[in-house]
Amino acid sequence: MKRLIVLFFLFNLVLAVNAQKYMTKNGFIGFYSHTPMEDIKAENNQVVGALDISTGEMVFQALIKSFHFDRALMEEHFNENYMESDKIPKSMFKGKITNLSAVDFTKNGIYDVTVEGDLTIHDVTNKITTKGTIEVVSGGINANSKFNIIPEDYKITIPGVVREKINKNLEVTIAMKYAPLASK
């Protein structure tokens, strides 16, 4: 009996270790382009993301077809001409919080972090470093960040006719609401 109880506690310990992982299936990634001619905005609310608070590892994965635009035609061009989403259906980010010690995951609050990693868009991987925040709340963790990317860095060619309508720098917003991953 004693052994069983010990086993039970051990098992709980394993569970506690597993709760180091947080995940979301409806994270948000949006991008925004402003030019005097046109404002373009796209939003994806079905981003899958995971965060390991013991190592600071972060992963996001977004389906390109889940980005939605105000104009249906823009969405079609985005998928057909720019992202080629039939051939390359996903974009992803794999990285790490470099200053993990700055975050106290046991205390609610907002912490500034720096994240470094590989961003893969349109099958092209680039190293990026960006600042963001980790917000520890009861029962979860929120992660937010804003940074700029240049489409040409990812071999996304924008023809001359519409070049004036798309800002050279796209502002990307990331907002994740993670919940602890239940171990099974």
Added chain:
Amino acid sequence: MNILNQNTPSETNYTTATFKSTRIMNGHSIERMPSGQLDVRISHRFGTLNSGGYNFFGLDQSNIHLGLEYGITNWLMIGVGRSEFEKTFDGFAKFSILRQSTGAKEMPVSVSVLTSVALKTLKFPDQTRTNYYTSRLAYVGQVLVARKINEIFSVQLTPSYVHRNLVATELDPNDIWALGAGARLKVTKRISLNGEYYAIANPKTYLSQQIYNPLSVGFDIETGGHVFQLFFTNSLGMTEKQFIGGTTGQWKKGDIHFGFNISRVFTLKKHKKAPNY
């Protein structure tokens, strides 16, 4: 971190952009206007190439169709138009029944149904007989079945039925049956080569006026918000009722019209906003 892949939901991946526009050339494609989008279409067919240098190979004459088309929902679009040809007003409704998809839901083809009405407002040629309003009307029903075979190649079959309430003489049938076929081949990301043909099933002898099968070949050129369709066709009519059973030109005799459609899409109603964080 393999948990990502395990937790990515299996989704239905709907095929998009089977054709660049709601028309292949003259006839409809399975493409529809999504909800809240207005398509303003201006179409021209010039005179025939064989009309010679005096008529600048047809460019001196032009025949115009203006159209306003709107997506009410993502599966229903409606449109109204006016042709110079026989002073015709037309209206249509196109229903998207099935969408080609892979993934969670597999569907090999996209299917749409088109119904349209044409109202000829040209003065009746014989004013002495009793002319009914209904004599001005013609109806069209089409089933559009299309498949995007790969990134660059799409095909469509279009069984069609046209009913004309009044025809020129007793020799002409009121009902016309036809099978349409269309295809597009993407040449670059923004240009595609299109072809369209309608085979009329009715016997074409014994008619008061000889009719031919309409054949159109040309290009779609897409810029930001516009689609330009430039092509050659033996049909002068731009609505189903006019080019199915009303095409009197013949390719081999050079009765070929240069034509274009310009489509400009305006967003009247924005897509439902995703919640902001």
